Amino acid sequence: MANAFWCIVEDDRRGAPKKVMAEVIGEAARVSSGQAEAVWLTDTATEAGLTQLAEWGATKVWLLENAALAPYRGEIWVGAAAELAAKERPKAIFAPVTSRAREFVARLAARLGVGLAADCVAFAMEGDRLVATRPVYAGKLLAKVTWAKTPWVATLRPNVFRPAEARPGRTATVERPTAATAAAQMRFVERREEVSTGLPELTEAEIVLSGGRGMKGPEHYVILEDMARVIGAAVGASRAAVDAGWRPHRFQIGQTGRTISPKLYMGFGVSGAIQHLAGMRTSKVIVAVNKDAEAPIFKIADYGIVADLFEVVPELTKEFKKLLEK
Ligand SMILES: Cc1cc2nc3c(=O)[nH]c(=O)nc-3n(C[C@H](O)[C@H](O)[C@H](O)COP(=O)(O)OP(=O)(O)OC[C@H]3O[C@@H](n4cnc5c(N)ncnc54)[C@H](O)[C@@H]3O)c2cc1C
Structure with a gap:
């Protein structure tokens, strides 16, 4: 019509x-x-x-x-x-x-x-x-x-x-119109399913936790995943973390990664480079946890915590759990 x-x-x-x-x-x-x-x-x-x-x-x-x-x-x-x-x-x-x-x-x-x-x-x-x-x-x-x-x-x-x-x-x-399907120039070879994290998809999630270089290594993302499981969030990363090989590229947020616009974005050890902001600045509420009070992410954050993320994350997870159990 x-x-x-x-x-x-x-x-x-x-x-x-x-x-x-x-x-x-x-x-x-x-x-x-x-x-x-x-x-x-x-x-x-x-x-x-x-x-x-x-x-x-x-x-x-x-x-x-x-x-x-x-x-x-x-x-x-x-x-x-x-x-x-x-x-x-x-x-x-x-x-x-x-x-x-x-x-x-x-x-x-x-x-x-x-x-x-x-x-x-x-x-x-x-x-x-x-x-x-x-x-x-x-x-x-x-x-x-x-x-x-x-x-x-x-x-x-x-x-x-x-x-x-x-x-x-x-x-x-x-x-149900009949679809004319052209002869393909490309041949399908193999399909590989991404390994499921059991967490929501990054671009569909209402809450996204993002870990940057401040996470200090791939082994520490487990603390974000623990929190994510409690509040039903997806876990993303900055390019610095992806380039370091800590997270696969499909989890990268930013200009050369995914664009997200969740209800709540929480950045942990993310400085807030313009290329990262390009992928998340339209989030409804932005929370930043960074031990550097001058980090640029605080300029666009609705709530900021100047602290060591390794102290804040377990505390927050504990509080979220308590709240949600009520
Ligand atoms: C063409 C181009 C495209 C790019 N595309 C992207 C993109 O798509 N996405 C992207 O993210 N970047 C992108 N970048 C890179 C971008 O410029 C930044 O280098 C990158 O975002 C920095 O990542 P980061 O914030 O994790 O690291 P850093 O800038 O190194 O920041 C780490 C932060 O962690 C804090 N920190 C350290 N330890 C702790 C702790 N224990 N507790 C709390 N805070 C701590 C530090 O104070 C610091 O602020 C691009 C760059 C270019 C040139």
């Missing part, structure tokens, strides 16, 4: 949409006055997944279900989605900021010959134009941008937009 705001579904590869989709669908529905539609490219959709998308507010689900769509290869997805977009002419195409969606919608925008606003943190309709707000210069400034033509393609930062509330009983029409 020409007024539809499409939401590209990010899923767990097992048939369940990720919770970030509540934010994408919620924002698409808000800004389009209820015209959000989900577009799900997958090899395994589930009824529960379709219901979830409807309950979040998608009025229609375009289900492109085909074995050739897994594992993800941009060249195949783009052909299928571009063909559907050319036929259905959505007004906008939204996707969450994830590694896969980032690449996919950039390719899709290029294929459709339209602009892409990446990493958006706000949207507003101004007359009949959509205006997006996005951070630039490592988050130091916010730019407002708009598109020369439709569809307006954008990626949305996780944990910024208000998630749609799931309303049981809400239903969506499910369309």
Whole structure:
């Protein structure tokens, strides 16, 4: 439908949409006055997944279900989605900021010959134009941008937009168009699953604990993991810690790592270099623990503790435990 705001579904590869989709669908529905539609490219959709998308507010689900769509290869997805977009002419195409969606919608925008606003943190309709707000210069400034033509393609930062509330009983029409899947230039060789930490995913977590060079070695991250288990947090790291080989790169927060925007960010032994701030400065509440009172992170912290993290972390964990047991 020409007024539809499409939401590209990010899923767990097992048939369940990720919770970030509540934010994408919620924002698409808000800004389009209820015209959000989900577009799900997958090899395994589930009824529960379709219901979830409807309950979040998608009025229609375009289900492109085909074995050739897994594992993800941009060249195949783009052909299928571009063909559907050319036929259905959505007004906008939204996707969450994830590694896969980032690449996919950039390719899709290029294929459709339209602009892409990446990493958006706000949207507003101004007359009949959509205006997006996005951070630039490592988050130091916010730019407002708009598109020369439709569809307006954008990626949305996780944990910024208000998630749609799931309303049981809400239903969506499910369309199953046949997807033309191009012959792939790339061949799938092997899939390696990341070893699960048992903690929430860094970009999806509402609370993130970040350990920097002040952690002094990989063996000490266990104290952050202990706290994370108590309060349901993810554990990230600064680049200094990643470069030292203490944490894998997928846990790096910052300009050359992940961008996060949790409700609560707590930095331990992180100095607050501009490149680190670029990945977390939009966190709702920032807490910093650093033994140097002059550390730049205190300039953006809502709460700061000037102390040795090795004393503070076990104490905090103990207090959190006590509070949560009440
Ligand atoms: C192009 C480019 C891209 C980059 N991208 C990134 C990026 O994506 N992410 C990123 O993080 N960095 C990035 N950096 C690196 C960045 O500039 C900093 O070097 C890095 O963030 C520093 O990490 P840190 O804060 O852990 O270490 P440091 O700056 O060394 O800070 C360690 C802090 O720990 C404190 N400390 C030490 N011991 C204790 C203790 N016992 N208790 C409490 N506090 C203690 C110290 O006072 C100090 O403030 C990038 C740099 C460049 C040039």
